Amino acid sequence: MRNxxxxxxxxxxxxxxxxxxxMKKRGIESVVYEQYDHQQRxxxxxxxxxxxxxxxxDLGVDMDKAGRFLENxxxxxxxxxxxxxxxxxxxSREHGTGSYEINRRRLIELMGHLAxxxxxxxxxxxxxxxDGNTAVAxxxxxxxxxxxxxxxxxxxxxxxxxxxxxxxELEKANGGGWGAVLxxxxxxLKEACHLDFWQPGTKCGMADIGNGExxxxxxxxxxxxxxxxxxxxxxxxxxxxxxxxxxEAIESTDDxxxxxxxxxxxxxxxxxxxxxxxxxxxxxHASTSHAAMGxxxxxxxxxxxxxxxxxxxxxxxxxxTFEDERKPIADEVLKKSKSGLSMSASNSRIxxxxxxxxxxxxxxxxxxxxxxxxxxxxxSDKDSAH
Ligand SMILES: Cc1cc2nc3c(=O)[nH]c(=O)nc-3n(C[C@H](O)[C@H](O)[C@H](O)COP(=O)(O)OP(=O)(O)OC[C@H]3O[C@@H](n4cnc5c(N)ncnc54)[C@H](O)[C@@H]3O)c2cc1C
Numbered sequence: 001m002r003n004x005x006x007x008x009x010x011x012x013x014x015x016x017x018x019x020x021x022x023m024k025k026r027g028i029e030s031v032v033y034e035q036y037d038h039q040q041r042x043x044x045x046x047x048x049x050x051x052x053x054x055x056x057x058d059l060g061v062d063m064d065k066a067g068r069f070l071e072n073x074x075x076x077x078x079x080x081x082x083x084x085x086x087x088x089x090x091x092s093r094e095h096g097t098g099s100y101e102i103n104r105r106r107l108i109e110l111m112g113h114l115a116x117x118x119x120x121x122x123x124x125x126x127x128x129x130x131d132g133n134t135a136v137a138x139x140x141x142x143x144x145x146x147x148x149x150x151x152x153x154x155x156x157x158x159x160x161x162x163x164x165x166x167x168x169e170l171e172k173a174n175g176g177g178w179g180a181v182l183x184x185x186x187x188x189l190k191e192a193c194h195l196d197f198w199q200p201g202t203k204c205g206m207a208d209i210g211n212g213e214x215x216x217x218x219x220x221x222x223x224x225x226x227x228x229x230x231x232x233x234x235x236x237x238x239x240x241x242x243x244x245x246x247x248e249a250i251e252s253t254d255d256x257x258x259x260x261x262x263x264x265x266x267x268x269x270x271x272x273x274x275x276x277x278x279x280x281x282x283x284x285h286a287s288t289s290h291a292a293m294g295x296x297x298x299x300x301x302x303x304x305x306x307x308x309x310x311x312x313x314x315x316x317x318x319x320x321t322f323e324d325e326r327k328p329i330a331d332e333v334l335k336k337s338k339s340g341l342s343m344s345a346s347n348s349r350i351x352x353x354x355x356x357x358x359x360x361x362x363x364x365x366x367x368x369x370x371x372x373x374x375x376x377x378x379x380s381d382k383d384s385a386h
Pocket of ligand 1: 048289
């Protein structure tokens with residue numbers, strides 16, 4: 001018999017909505033409390049690998065509405081020449097999946113629609129605690145809700161984590177950057193393609209994210225933008241020799257669409273749960289954006305937890321089993337993300353020359369293997385973590 005009947009989820013991002021949809025499919029009641037009652041002001045784009053989109057498709061998410069099936073990642077070296085093409089689309093198809101470049105807002109809207117009445121917008125949680133076998137969330141207006149379990153999916157600046165670990169703060173890493181989503185395709189953009197530009201001190205990129213939209217980003221290895229430099233001139237000045245397609249995209253951007261970010265991460269927590277409260281996604285393991293894996297990991301975490309909650313295990317067994325399975329994987333992603341942009345944005349021109357030469361002469365088989373590692377990453381990590 002199931003021990004868990006009612007679950008409270010704090011945070012309606014990718015982790016919270018994935019968890020709610022997974023449990024809905026398994027017949028478990030959950031309510032997602034999201035602080036905002038409106039969509040984010042600025043659109044952002046990201047890449048979701050096949051191992052994560054498989055789970056979303058299983059939940060009924062139409063990935064073609066959220067973004068664009070990714071065919072190739074083209075890597076451009078220090079001299080702005082294409083040094084390698086990773087056949088992500090071919091590999092994804094061979095494994096019965098698809099890796100996608102998406103607009104985050106579109107994906108959240110689709111998932112929110114599927115969640116229906118389970119999603120309650122405009123509810124900001126301010127603290128959580130456990131009372132016997134009951135988890136309690138307290139909201140800004142003083143109201144409270146109770147459940148058998150409370151899952152904190154409230155992102156890197158998690159209030160739920162603060163309730164469990166009042167002294168833990170996010171750490172600052174080197175680097176930062178600019179980005180934007182354009183409501184059109186600039187001329188230099190290749191269809192269904194992600195272009196990665198590796199230059200001394202910066203890693204930049206642009207990609208087709210579907211629905212006639214494109215995203216670009218500029219990441220600095222050291223330093224980063226301030227609020228005064230949230231404009232295209234500053235973004236363009238960061239790479240030493242920006243690729244013409246990137247210049248075109250940035251120059252055609254309205255400054256009001258540009259976002260800036262710094263790089264933060266969380267040191268691995270001793271445990272992701274206490275009492276009847278558990279952390280999932282960035283709330284448990286925020287990493288820098290360098291590994292481009294945070295959302296994929298959050299989705300996979302939430303999907304796996306949703307299935308475990310539906311088992312007949314006790315609350316404590318569910319939380320411990322989940323943590324034993326997922327924490328080694330998340331800790332590994334964190335380690336990779338902290339090594340930052342050492343390969344793609346090395347400041348050494350000699351090193352970059354050797355790197356580009358090695359990539360240019362990389363056999364097709366090896367390019368395919370790299371793509372395979374990314375498309376299926378956490379499936380194989382999961383095997384090695386056991
Ligand atoms: C620049 C950048 C690029 C990235 N690129 C990629 C990429 O290419 N691929 C990838 O896999 N990952 C990428 N990531 C990481 C990814 O965005 C995160 O890992 C992912 O969004 C985490 O999902 P989440 O649901 O755990 O948290 P979030 O997406 O942060 O969602 C948390 C939700 O909780 C809500 N919330 C917060 N506090 C409260 C509260 N007190 N009460 C109620 N609700 C609350 C928030 O409003 C939000 O809706 C990138 C990140 C950045 C910054």
